[in-house]
Amino acid sequence: MKQVPVGISARHIHLSPEHIGLLFGPGYELKQLKPLSQPGQFAAEEQVAIAGPKGQFDKVRILGPARGKTQIEISRTDAFHLGVNPPVRESGNIAGTPGLKVIGPAGEIELQEGVIVAARHIHFHTDDAAKWGIKDKQRLRVRLSGERPLVFEDVIARVSDQYALDMHIDTDEGNAAGVKTGDTAEILD
């Protein structure tokens, strides 16, 4: 059995150093609230508001550390509330995606692009992937045996010696399956 812990990603934002300065003030550094499953990644103490044509969310968690480009990851449900229509994309692939207004304590940004619905994926440490014969970018079928059992197809394998074993899905996917963070998924092939 190839078993993988599940992590459910609520809406969140990754900020560039420039945007951290615009939203929180020049030279501002994010403070770590708690570490995430992937080594070096953390939930920051800071939150921002994000606003679209139809709605707004006031407390959106920032994930650190700062990245090259600002990226907002939301669920399709969130997208309807905000009034934007982001594509399902892998993290980092934001060309041609919609933007949103981002509001911090020291300023606002009219983001021109960077809003995605994150494509479900599994992080594998190189050792886990080797043990199970899984290659980077392979598409997997994965069963979540929660209250409402679902088989996810086209789950993207992401392999690196910088990763820890974890399946990342969004809140729509977690709710549709009736699972929560820390539950276990099974890779079928």
Added chain:
Amino acid sequence: MKQVPVGISARHIHLSPEHIGLLFGPGYELKQLKPLSQPGQFAAEEQVAIAGPKGQFDKVRILGPARGKTQIEISRTDAFHLGVNPPVRESGNIAGTPGLKVIGPAGEIELQEGVIVAARHIHFHTDDAAKWGIKDKQRLRVRLSGERPLVFEDVIARVSDQYALDMHIDTDEGNAAGVKTGDTAEILD
């Protein structure tokens, strides 16, 4: 190929005749806005607000005609927003479920039970079921080949000569699969 149209159910409420009177005034009759896929069922012009310990939705569609017992069907995402924890249940099975406050133009109700997350199901006309060898209450596996392909397990078959062929899932499930009302599902077994 056993193909079935998909209908995505947004949050909605079915009201008893007594509760229609309390919310809209004595003797009030729901007005039909548009028919639903199941014969005789309709979306009403009227809406109500529903409120829980943590949040509220102001425009919740009433589905008619009136039923014996009031029932509110919401997604798990909605449940977190409202601050209630309803079980996944088949329609009509509301014993021991939580309630919500329901607010209409003429009055309010403190519903003691009736809030569920509807279990995904397929309505089959008796003829469709016979053609495909499907029995009432059978559990099916069903693929939705949307932007984010998913196989739903434990999909409940409901067979009646009063039904029209339609698969009913909620907004979390629809969003997780990247499908919309009118898309097509395939029964795998």
